[in-house]
Amino acid sequence: MLLKTTDLAFSHPGQKTIHFENILLEAGESLLVIGKSGSGKTTLLNLLAGLAKPDQGEILIDGQMFSKLSGQKLDLFRGQNIGIVFQKPHLLSPLSVIENLKMANFFSKIKNGNLSQILDDLGLMAKKDASVLTLSEGEAQRVSIARALANEPKLILADEPTSSLDDENTYKVIRLLQEQARKIGAGLIIVTHDQRVKDHISKFIEVKAS
Amino acid sequence: MNLFKLSWKYLTFRPFSTGLNVLLLALGLAIITVLLLMQDQLEKKMNEDAEGIDLVVGAKGSPLQLILSSVYHIDFPTGNISLEEARNLSRNRLVKSTIPLALGDNYQGFRIVGTNLDYLELYKTEFETGQAWSKPFEVVLGAEIALKLDLKTGDQFIGSHGISEGSHDHDANHFLVKGVLKPKGNVVDRLILTSIESVWLTHKEEEENEDSPKNVNLSEVTLHGLPLSDGPKEITTLLIQYRNPMAAIQLPRLVNSRTNMQAASPTFEMSRLFELLGVGISMLKGLAFVLIAISGIGIFIALYNSLKDRKYDLAILRAIGASRFQLLQMIFLEGILLTFFGAILGILIGHGFLDLIVRQNQSGVMTSIQPWIFLKAELWILVYALTVGVLASLIPAFTAYQTSIAKQLTKA
Numbered sequence: 001m002l003l004k005t006t007d008l009a010f011s012h013p014g015q016k017t018i019h020f021e022n023i024l025l026e027a028g029e030s031l032l033v034i035g036k037s038g039s040g041k042t043t044l045l046n047l048l049a050g051l052a053k054p055d056q057g058e059i060l061i062d063g064q065m066f067s068k069l070s071g072q073k074l075d076l077f078r079g080q081n082i083g084i085v086f087q088k089p090h091l092l093s094p095l096s097v098i099e100n101l102k103m104a105n106f107f108s109k110i111k112n113g114n115l116s117q118i119l120d121d122l123g124l125m126a127k128k129d130a131s132v133l134t135l136s137e138g139e140a141q142r143v144s145i146a147r148a149l150a151n152e153p154k155l156i157l158a159d160e161p162t163s164s165l166d167d168e169n170t171y172k173v174i175r176l177l178q179e180q181a182r183k184i185g186a187g188l189i190i191v192t193h194d195q196r197v198k199d200h201i202s203k204f205i206e207v208k209a210s
Numbered sequence: 211m212n213l214f215k216l217s218w219k220y221l222t223f224r225p226f227s228t229g230l231n232v233l234l235l236a237l238g239l240a241i242i243t244v245l246l247l248m249q250d251q252l253e254k255k256m257n258e259d260a261e262g263i264d265l266v267v268g269a270k271g272s273p274l275q276l277i278l279s280s281v282y283h284i285d286f287p288t289g290n291i292s293l294e295e296a297r298n299l300s301r302n303r304l305v306k307s308t309i310p311l312a313l314g315d316n317y318q319g320f321r322i323v324g325t326n327l328d329y330l331e332l333y334k335t336e337f338e339t340g341q342a343w344s345k346p347f348e349v350v351l352g353a354e355i356a357l358k359l360d361l362k363t364g365d366q367f368i369g370s371h372g373i374s375e376g377s378h379d380h381d382a383n384h385f386l387v388k389g390v391l392k393p394k395g396n397v398v399d400r401l402i403l404t405s406i407e408s409v410w411l412t413h414k415e416e417e418e419n420e421d422s423p424k425n426v427n428l429s430e431v432t433l434h435g436l437p438l439s440d441g442p443k444e445i446t447t448l449l450i451q452y453r454n455p456m457a458a459i460q461l462p463r464l465v466n467s468r469t470n471m472q473a474a475s476p477t478f479e480m481s482r483l484f485e486l487l488g489v490g491i492s493m494l495k496g497l498a499f500v501l502i503a504i505s506g507i508g509i510f511i512a513l514y515n516s517l518k519d520r521k522y523d524l525a526i527l528r529a530i531g532a533s534r535f536q537l538l539q540m541i542f543l544e545g546i547l548l549t550f551f552g553a554i555l556g557i558l559i560g561h562g563f564l565d566l567i568v569r570q571n572q573s574g575v576m577t578s579i580q581p582w583i584f585l586k587a588e589l590w591i592l593v594y595a596l597t598v599g600v601l602a603s604l605i606p607a608f609t610a611y612q613t614s615i616a617k618q619l620t621k622a
């Protein structure tokens with residue numbers, strides 16, 4: 001079992017507590033988290049990424065009680081085991097493409113000799129040493145996926161990765177994420193309100209504000 | 211990649227803002243560097259040049275002028291004193307030794323000083339080439355003059371009247387370079403030394419304008435002590451060394467009240483001069499500190515503003531495994547790198563500026579200043595600059611430390 005959550009609950013200040021369905025995910029498996037805007041699906045992603053602390057419940061990642069970690073240990077565990085693809089690429093603009101990936105290795109204290117391979121898989125080899133300011137939107141997003149893969153994480157979280165893409169590119173990005181996750185044996189969780197993604201990933205949970 | 215490289219990338223990503231702050235800081239530190247160097251070297255030099263000279267006796271006038279003209283050879287002499295009076299004074303029991311000086315001529319702006327060999331011993335000079343004078347019109351050159359005017363032992367030149375450039379030449383007299391001194395880094399480097407008789411003879415011929423018999427024997431000069439002369443003669447000043455501490459109290463009073471001459475102590479006059487200069491120096495220092503403070507604020511604002519643009523970057527760094535502490539380090543590192551380069555640049559500008567001043571001054575006191583000597587105090591400039599860097603990054607670093615990742619990255 002790669003990821004196991006039990007009875008997660010979280011409440012934003014002054015709002016009703018959101019209770020989340022339990023999640024079970026095996027390595028190499030993909031899961032969709034869907035829900036309307038404001039339903040709390042991003043909150044769930046924050047909890048899974050350790051960016052926010054649950055009020056109740058536990059998160060177990062790869063046998064580690066993730067929800068009990070804090071401070072530096074949490075940061076390091078996140079860096080080493082969880083790759084996050086954000087809605088916007090948010091690349092570090094003073095750096096080149098490869099440096100953005102190396103930065104992830106540096107902070108997580110991981111040595112990865114496969115960075116070039118990852119860039120190659122994502123069709124970014126030609127842009128390896130380019131400044132990230134010169135990338136197109138699509139390229140920037142692929143770099144942000146590459147960065148999430150740079151530490152060969154056990155779990156990949158993607159936050160609305162397809163919201164601004166057309167059908168064809170949506171399909172490409174989802175397939176890319178799935179391929180790469182399978183390649184390194186990682187679990188993949190995609191949080192989205194995009195119904196099109198459902199055509200590609202069958203397993204899903206729905207978050208509803210209750 | 212590491213934290214150092216990352217900080218560096220962020221700094222060079224904003225070259226203009228970074229450059230401006232580095233420059234501002236550098237200017238402030240450059241002023242301090244120049245002041246430090248000048249103070250250190252001038253004071254050292256002034257003390258060195260006046261070593262062994264307890265009292266200067268010369269014509270009445272400004273005591274400071276007397277010291278500047280006959281110890282440091284900067285200002286104009288106050289006038290002449292009679293050789294007879296000088297001799298009387300030198301016989302006083304409070305006086306250990308005396309050295310006479312006769313000023314009044316120059317060659318291309320370098321002063322020709324008539325004196326005796328005791329003057330060479332006073333400054334413990336050594337010869338690079340040649341030897342001391344033994345006849346009239348034989349001269350010994352300071353190292354700097356030989357270098358600048360490209361003169362060597364055996365060369366001849368014609369002196370000019372007056373102690374600064376551009377006055378009429380004494381056409382009749384050719385000075386012969388008998389020796390060149392080794393560089394000592396003191397006032398002697400800039401002097402042309404000769405016997406008192408040479409100076410007398412130069413002026414004698416000017417006055418008489420005819421071939422009258424000369425009072426001074428052409429073939430002899432006085433090598434030690436005061437020169438003997440048949441007629442009334444004048445010298446410019448007398449440098450005196452005291453026999454005992456008592457002399458410091460009695461001798462100046464004796465000279466000033468009982469003779470037509472005045473006595474001035476180099477130590478006393480110099481401390482008075484530095485006191486006068488002190489106001490200017492503290493104003494410059496104040497300006498330097500204002501510049502440094504402004505650059506500190508500039509660095510603070512630059513870091514703080516850049517943080518606003520970098521909120522996402524900071525959050526991303528946290529998301530890929532960076533700890534809060536590492537972000538804190540990164541911002542501090544940026545401030546410290548910035549001020550470090552400011553300090554290095556400032557120290558270099560300071561030395562460079564001094565170098566420029568020294569190059570532009572052909573014959574003044576400034577020429578003896580070494581612009582590329584590095585002082586220990588300059589390490590303090592570095593420490594000082596880095597402190598400014600740390601202080602300026604304090605608040606921005608703390609802000610970075612507190613950045614919440616979830617709020618920045620996944621605003622729902």
